[in-house]
Amino acid sequence: MGEAPTAGPAARPDTVRTPKGMHDVLWPESDRWQRLIDRFALLVEGAGYGLAITPILEHVGIFDRGIGQGSEIVGKEMYTFADRDGQVMALRPEGTASIVRAFVQHHPVPPWKAWYWAPSFRHENPQQGRYRQHFQLGLEALGPSDADLDVEVISLAFEFIASLGLHQVTLKVNSMGDETCRPGYVESLRQYLAEHEDELSDAHRTSFKENPLRVLDCKDPGCQSASESAPRFLDNLCEPCMAHFTRLRAGLDALDVPYQIDHRLVRGFDYYTRTTFEFASGAIEAAQNALGGGGRYNGLVEMLGGPPTPGIGFGLGVERILIACDAEGVYPIDPTPLHAYVVDVTGGESAVLLTSELRRAGLRADRAFDGRSMKSQMKSADRSGALVALLVGPKELAEGTVVLRPLRQDDEQRSVARADIVAEVRRAAAESIASS
Ligand code: HAM
Numbered sequence: 299m300g301e302a303p304t305a306g307p308a309a310r311p312d313t314v315r316t317p318k319g320m321h322d323v324l325w326p327e328s329d330r331w332q333r334l335i336d337r338f339a340l341l342v343e344g345a346g347y348g349l350a351i352t353p354i355l356e357h358v359g360i361f362d363r364g365i366g367q368g369s370e371i372v373g374k375e376m377y378t379f380a381d382r383d384g385q386v387m388a389l390r391p392e393g394t395a396s397i398v399r400a401f402v403q404h405h406p407v408p409p410w411k412a413w414y415w416a417p418s419f420r421h422e423n424p425q426q427g428r429y430r431q432h433f434q435l436g437l438e439a440l441g442p443s444d445a446d447l448d449v450e451v452i453s454l455a456f457e458f459i460a461s462l463g464l465h466q467v468t469l470k471v472n473s474m475g476d477e478t479c480r481p482g483y484v485e486s487l488r489q490y491l492a493e494h495e496d497e498l499s500d501a502h503r504t505s506f507k508e509n510p511l512r513v514l515d516c517k518d519p520g521c522q523s524a525s526e527s528a529p530r531f532l533d534n535l536c537e538p539c540m541a542h543f544t545r546l547r548a549g550l551d552a553l554d555v556p557y558q559i560d561h562r563l564v565r566g567f568d569y570y571t572r573t574t575f576e577f578a579s580g581a582i583e584a585a586q587n588a589l590g591g592g593g594r595y596n597g598l599v600e601m602l603g604g605p606p607t608p609g610i611g612f613g614l615g616v617e618r619i620l621i622a623c624d625a626e627g628v629y630p631i632d633p634t635p636l637h638a639y640v641v642d643v644t645g646g647e648s649a650v651l652l653t654s655e656l657r658r659a660g661l662r663a664d665r666a667f668d669g670r671s672m673k674s675q676m677k678s679a680d681r682s683g684a685l686v687a688l689l690v691g692p693k694e695l696a697e698g699t700v701v702l703r704p705l706r707q708d709d710e711q712r713s714v715a716r717a718d719i720v721a722e723v724r725r726a727a728a729e730s731i732a733s734s
Contacts, residue, residue, distance in 0.1 A: 317430065319429045319430030320429065321429065321617075325633065326631050329631065329633035329634070330620065330629070331616060331620075334619070335415055337461065337462075338413070339413070341461070342437050343413070347411040347413040347439075348411065348413070350397055350400060350413070350414050352390075352397065352399070354389060354390055355388060355389050356395070357385065357386070357387060358376075358386045358387060360388075360396065361390075363601050364398060364399070364569060365567050365568060365569065366567065369567055370566055371392070371566060375391060375420040376391050377389040377419045390416060390417075390418055391419055391420050392418050392434065393416040393418065393436045393611075393613055394598070394613070395598075395602070396416070397438045397611070398598050401440050401599060401604060402602050408442075408607060409441030409447075410439070412439075412440075413437040413438075414434075414437070415433065415616075417433050418434050420432070427586030427621055429617060432617055433615070433616040434613040434614060434615060436611060437612065438609055438611030439451060440607050440608070440609040441607060441608065441609075445542045445573075446545070447610060448542075448546045448549070448573045448594065448610055449553065451610050452550065452557075452575055452592075453549075453553050455590060455612050456469060456555050458614070459589065459619070463623070463628030463629055464579070464581075464619075464623065464628060467579050467622070468578050469557040469577055470558050470559075471546070471558070471559060471574070472531060472559060472564070472573075472574050472575075473539055474531055474574055474593070475534065475535050475539050476536070476596065477571070478538075479535050479536035483529065483531055484511065486529045487514075487528055487529050488506070488507060488510040491506045491510050492507075497521075497523060497524040498518075498521055499516060499518035499520050502516060502521055513528075514528070514561075515562055515565070515566070517585065542572055542573070543572070546573055560576075563575070563576055565593060567595075569595040569598040571594050571597060572596065573594045574593035575591060575593060576592075577589045577591065577614075579625070581622050582621055588615070588618070589615060589618050589619050590613060590615060590618075590619070591613065592610070592612025592613060593610065594609070595608075595609050596608040596609065633683075634662070635683045635684060635685060636662045636683060636684035637656070637661040637662045637663060637684065637686070637726070638661060638684055638685065638687070638688050638723045639664055639666075639679035639682045639684035640656075640666070640687075640688045641665075641675040641676060641687050641689045642666070643691050643692075644692055644695045646695065648690040648695060649665045649666070652688060652690070652719070655719075659720045659724070661720070661724065663723075664682055666679070684705055685704070685705060685706055685723075685726050685727060685730050686702050686703060686704050686726050687702075688701070688703075688723070689703060689711075698717075699715055700713075700716055700719050701713055702726070
């Protein structure tokens, strides 16, 4: 016989909390998250995208090779650790590389369209809208190189954001060229920046030679003014990249999707080719105003060992979208209320049977426990937000009735035959929908 377990020392209160930069999402805020995900699923599944659920961690090489070791995200922000077998793993910092890994591993027939929700981890300096764990809703489409697919992907993100009621959002688009035209462009940018070295931020004065593109999206005023008249991607695209961008613009125009061309939109991943885009909110702090972004990555599948397969996708930041919704006063927290709350003071099985019957009929029902007094159970009923309370006392039990008391309207309570209660609650639910 082993010894009975003993309680260990109590945890220090300062360790009984979420890790820095991470958050619990509790009801009713979690209800808004769930609705957001459902809304996204409905939209993108309607366009042929299927849900893909991948592990929250991958072998570190998937991100090293996929996103690029030179990127901030891999170089400075990724959570990596050796597991108990000594394998170096990384918590997913974004969704794209994992989806592409799944494509390479399972080789579905392209075109392959996948959507995902993905808790993502980046060891950033936490602030409003910038967290160490954030949640992305995204999709990836693998196979076609057709610019019409870029139009589909961008317009789905646009439609989703607009459907929430967000108005102060700007879609920015750019093209980052491909392996034919990008090297020449990057070299001319490097030369230009060398002539403006003195104006660059301390960090970029030394690093621009390695990766001049990073200067373009740097927020430092020196880098911004230095890159003001820098050479632009769009003036340096090869003919096929230009044709792709022209076709993209025509598609967005045809769908009345408004956009701005942003010559500095290079985004922080090495995998992008051609189209890049981002949705910026005018209602929130500029440093964290990107609600989502994405682009084409025609070489990523090959980088991860698969056959040449173009791809495009986007990721939307759930926390930032909801911050923007709050700032614009749209898409409020509005959880669906309970239909009924059962108050039973008979001490018998009435509450067990009644809640079970209501739930089986598809109604949302809850009840009080622990044989509390009528007054205390009614307090819980009021707090629950239910449309009606269903009261069962000794008199109702003897008569085969239930008292139905409306909790959200001034209507009188009434006695209902036990056999009719499900129909009565259903009627109350329908009336409440009709009047809302
Ligand atoms: P990303 O721009 O790094 O792109 O992230 C997408 C969105 O996630 C951002 O626009 C932002 O809303 C949100 N986000 C990113 N980091 C944080 C953070 N630390 N805290 C809060 N929210 C954050 C990607 O991840 C690419 N995988 C998008 C993509 C998909 N490209 C092609 N396909």
